[in-house]
Amino acid sequence: MSSYSDTEQYRDCGDTPAARADLRQHTVTVVFQGHSPVAQSDAGQPAKYVGSMDLSQVMGALGLSLISVTPVEIQKRLWACIGFEEAGESLGDHPHLAMVYSDKDWLTQQNLHAAVQGALKGRRRVMVRIHSECILGDAFGSSMCDCGDQLRLSMDEMESKREGILIYLRQEGRGIGLRNKLDCLALQYGFDQGVKGHRRYSSDEANVAMGFDVDHRHYDVAARLMQALGIASTQLITGNPKKIADLEACGIKVEGALDLWTQGTSPRAMEEIQEKISRGYIYQR
Numbered sequence: 110m111s112s113y114s115d116t117e118q119y120r121d122c123g124d125t126p127a128a129r130a131d132l133r134q135h136t137v138t139v140v141f142q143g144h145s146p147v148a149q150s151d152a153g154q155p156a157k158y159v160g161s162m163d164l165s166q167v168m169g170a171l172g173l174s175l176i177s178v179t180p181v182e183i184q185k186r187l188w189a190c191i192g193f194e195e196a197g198e199s200l201g202d203h204p205h206l207a208m209v210y211s212d213k214d215w216l217t218q219q220n221l222h223a224a225v226q227g228a229l230k231g232r233r234r235v236m237v238r239i240h241s242e243c244i245l246g247d248a249f250g251s252s253m254c255d256c257g258d259q260l261r262l263s264m265d266e267m268e269s270k271r272e273g274i275l276i277y278l279r280q281e282g283r284g285i286g287l288r289n290k291l292d293c294l295a296l297q298y299g300f301d302q303g304v305k306g307h308r309r310y311s312s313d314e315a316n317v318a319m320g321f322d323v324d325h326r327h328y329d330v331a332a333r334l335m336q337a338l339g340i341a342s343t344q345l346i347t348g349n350p351k352k353i354a355d356l357e358a359c360g361i362k363v364e365g366a367l368d369l370w371t372q373g374t375s376p377r378a379m380e381e382i383q384e385k386i387s388r389g390y391i392y393q394r
């Protein structure tokens with residue numbers, strides 16, 4: 110069972126290797142003492158017909174705009190893809206995506222929105238990966254980071270478990286955007302506006318040198334999407350304590366965190382992983 114003390118243990122454990130090792134021995138459980146935002150949709154008044162709200166309405170009550178839902182075939186398996194964004198904050202042609210995997214045969218459904226809405230409703234420990242966009246890693250297979258591996262391994266794991274949600278958030282470059290990220294990457298290789306400099310920067314150092322924080326990402330929009338799908342709790346694929354804390358603050362019950370690992374991670378990506386560990390990430394590897 111879970112308690113706030115577990116939560117505090119998780120938050121505090123990033124300080125010492127011993128505490129981290131202890132954390133790895135058991136499942137981390139986080140409890141939310143809150144209410145369903147769906148039931149408090151209009152100016153704090155309980156929504157009257159929550160049970161009959163369709164996916165678009167539920168998402169709307171959570172401050173999300175549903176753009177579209179469609180089946181998508183990925184390596185011969187069918188996922189349901191939800192395109193969405195925050196209400197009133199258009200992402201243009203690059204909406205967030207939520208890829209839903211379940212036993213449902215999406216192509217035989219009369220109402221795809223209803224099928225997606227109910228596919229994982231009430232399910233506990235649903236495997237969820239909240240993946241922030243990294244176009245070089247995700248699409249080009251860059252070995253500077255392990256983003257592409259994480260994306261592929263997460264989806265493989267969900268398929269093997271026969272359910273899961275991959276939430277793909279458009280916060281490229283840890284939230285600083287692709288334009289700035291490209292400049293940061295150049296700095297990492299020792300180039301400043303194309304001119305060879307006197308030193309190379311680490312990933313974190315490059316962000317700071319460019320005037321950014323190390324990490325600008327937020328996860329509340331992912332939490333709201335998870336609430337719209339009505340999962341009872343999640344098993345989150347992450348080593349990032351802040352991600353868990355952010356979800357908890359938004360009302361998501363996290364019943365475990367795991368990370369996925371491939372032996373093929375490059376030395377360059379390992380440098381970045383070590384840097385993450387130095388600022389509190391916890392891996393079971």
Ligand SMILES: [Zn+2]
Pocket residue numbers: 243246247254255256257
């Ligand atoms: Zn990456």
